[in-house]
Amino acid sequence: xxxxxxxxxxxxxxxxxxxxxxxxxxxxxxxxxxxxxxxxxxxxxxxxxxxxxxxxxxxxxxxxxxxxxxxxxxxxxxxxxxxxxxxxxxxxxxxxxxxxxxxxxxxxxxxxxxxxxxxxxxxxxxxxxxxxxxxxxxxxxxxxxxxxxxxxxxxxxxxxxxxxxxxxxxxxxxxxxxxxx
Amino acid sequence: xxxxxxxxxxxxxxxxxxxxxxxxxxxxxxxxxxxxxxxxxxxxxxxxxxxxxxxxxxxxxxxxxxxxxxxxxxxxxxxxxxxxxxxxxxxxxxxxxxxxxxxxxxxxxxxxxxxxxxxxxxxxxxxxxxxxxxxxxxxxxxxxxxxxxxxxxxxxxxxxxxxxxxxxxxxxxxxxxxxxx
Numbered sequence: 001x002x003x004x005x006x007x008x009x010x011x012x013x014x015x016x017x018x019x020x021x022x023x024x025x026x027x028x029x030x031x032x033x034x035x036x037x038x039x040x041x042x043x044x045x046x047x048x049x050x051x052x053x054x055x056x057x058x059x060x061x062x063x064x065x066x067x068x069x070x071x072x073x074x075x076x077x078x079x080x081x082x083x084x085x086x087x088x089x090x091x092x093x094x095x096x097x098x099x100x101x102x103x104x105x106x107x108x109x110x111x112x113x114x115x116x117x118x119x120x121x122x123x124x125x126x127x128x129x130x131x132x133x134x135x136x137x138x139x140x141x142x143x144x145x146x147x148x149x150x151x152x153x154x155x156x157x158x159x160x161x162x163x164x165x166x167x168x169x170x171x172x173x174x175x176x177x178x179x180x181x
Numbered sequence: 182x183x184x185x186x187x188x189x190x191x192x193x194x195x196x197x198x199x200x201x202x203x204x205x206x207x208x209x210x211x212x213x214x215x216x217x218x219x220x221x222x223x224x225x226x227x228x229x230x231x232x233x234x235x236x237x238x239x240x241x242x243x244x245x246x247x248x249x250x251x252x253x254x255x256x257x258x259x260x261x262x263x264x265x266x267x268x269x270x271x272x273x274x275x276x277x278x279x280x281x282x283x284x285x286x287x288x289x290x291x292x293x294x295x296x297x298x299x300x301x302x303x304x305x306x307x308x309x310x311x312x313x314x315x316x317x318x319x320x321x322x323x324x325x326x327x328x329x330x331x332x333x334x335x336x337x338x339x340x341x342x343x344x345x346x347x348x349x350x351x352x353x354x355x356x357x358x359x360x361x362x
Contacts, residue, residue, distance in 0.1 A: 003189035005182045005205075005214070010189075018309060020269075021254065024186075033186070037253050038217045039292065072218050073202065077285035077354035078292055088201075099352050102280060104258035111220065111259055128199060169350045171280050173258035 006031045037109045041081035042069020043117035044154055045094050050135035051155065052119060054089050056147055057131045064147035067114060067154065068092065070129075082115045090133055092124035097167075101157060103150035104173040112150035116158070116167055149174055187212045218290045222262035223250020224298035225335055226275050231316035232336065233300060235270050237328055238312045245328035248295060248335065249273065251310075263296045271314055273305035278348075282338060284331035285354040293331035297339070297348055330355055 004011055004026035011024045016032055024033040044067050045052040053065045068089035072081040079096055086092050094117035103112045126133050136142075138159045146152045157170045185192055185207035192205045197213055205214040225248050226233040234246040249270035253262040260277055267273050275298035284293045307314050317323075319340045327333045338351045 001186045003184055003186050005184050005186045005192075008184035008189050008191075011186075034252070035255055036219045037255055037257075039220065071215070072292075074216055074218055074290040075287050076218075077287050078283065079285070079352070079354060080287070099283060099350060102259065102283075104260070106256050106258050106261070109255040111253075169280060171260070173260060 001033060001035070004029060004031055005033065035109070037104075037106075037111055039072040039078065039081070039111050039113060040069055040150075041072045041078055041085060041113045041115075042067050042089075043082045043086045043094055043096065043115045044100060044158055045086060045090070045092055045117045045119045047119040047122065047135055050137050051141070051158070052090060052092060052124065052133060052135055053141075054126070054133055055131040056129065057126075058129045061147035063131065065142055065145050066147040066151050068130075069112070069114065069151075078113055079115065082113070082117070086117065087127075089127045089130050090124045091127055092133075093120040094118060095120060099169060100167060101150070101154040101170040101172070103153055103171070105150065106173065107176040112148070114150070114154040149177065182214060182216070185210060185212055186214065216290075218285075218287075218292055220253040220259065220262070220292050220294060221250055221331075222253045222259055222266060222294045222296075223248050223270075224263045224267045224275055224277065224296045225281060225339055226267060226271070226273055226298045226300045228300040228303065228316055231318050232322070232339070233271060233273060233305065233314060233316055234322075235307070235314055236312040237310065238307075239310045242328035244312065246323055246326050247328040247332050249311075250293070250295065250332075259294055260296065263294070263298070267298065268308075270308045270311050271305045272308055273314075274301040275299060276301060280350060281348060282331070282335040282351040282353070284334055284352070286331065287354065288357040293329070295331070295335040330358065 007029040009028035068086040070085040097116040100116040188210040190209035249267040251266040278297040281297040
């Protein structure tokens with residue numbers, strides 16, 4: 001961030017009066033440009049004993065498997081974002097169940113939210129950001145080929161909780177890993 | 182948003198290739214400037230049978246009562262944001278309990294997250310954005326003077342759930358109101 005998006009002047013970085021953190025500030029028009037974490041929202045769509053995964057057609061983690069999820073947009077609720085992303089990435093219609101996992105990823109300024117969901121039919125197909133889709137039973141999950149840690153976390157909780165049918169919310173914060181994000 | 186924050190050139194608004202929504206795009210350097218919902222995170226701090234509320238020293242809703250909460254910052258987890266905001270607004274130390282309410286407010290592009298919390302001591306005091314602090318028993322809550330609907334929602338759920346000591350997650354999405362936000 002180099003220029004003021006309001007007036008186009010060069011920005012400086014300093015702590016505004018009454019604030020405690022440095023911000024990008026415009027000395028010409030007075031605008032303060034905050035940067036805040038973004039929400040990545042999706043679903044864990046289930047059909048019978050299997051979970052629908054998407055193989056990513058885009059970077060990061062091209063070719064790896066993930067749950068349908070993406071950046072929440074302005075003007076929608078968290079639940080609407082989960083339904084929309086599932087439709088966009090997997091062309092899949094779901095009944096959204098409860099908010100199931102909320103994973104903070106502070107080193108990339110993101111919060112990943114996954115809902116449990118019931119697939120309404122098997123008429124899913126790969127969206128433009130997806131190479132292929134497949135239903136995986138627990139023993140078939142490609143654990144070493146999962147794109148993101150927050151997705152592995154949601155899947156592991158799901159298969160564990162399914163044994164008792166107790167699906168409470170799981171919250172967690174990830175530390176910077178030595179391996180893949 | 183009028184100018185590219187990367188190169189300072191004027192922006193145009195159109196749908197990028199492969200996207201479905203109009204974005205602020207720079208025709209000079211190619212940057213796409215997304216805008217996404219922001220997280221407002223806080224706590225519902227309890228001492229015995231009372232809840233700690235803050236009377237706002239800032240707009241919006243100056244003079245109204247709220248729970249300690251504010252915008253989540255880059256580089257922190259949701260839980261860390263709740264603890265930090267409680268310390269900043271109420272100078273209060275808490276033990277954070279579970280994530281308790283998640284309220285989408287799509288018409289202002291926000292998601293409000295409140296954790297249940299236990300006050301660790303009574304050495305709280307008003308932060309710079311707070312006029313005064315007070316512990317309220319249920320019958321003392323100034324329901325008509327609560328600053329935001331998401332805060333009323335969290336408080337109402339809390340007093341209801343407290344009757345059974347069952348504190349599950351509450352999720353909700355608010356429609357544009359005719360009255361106060």
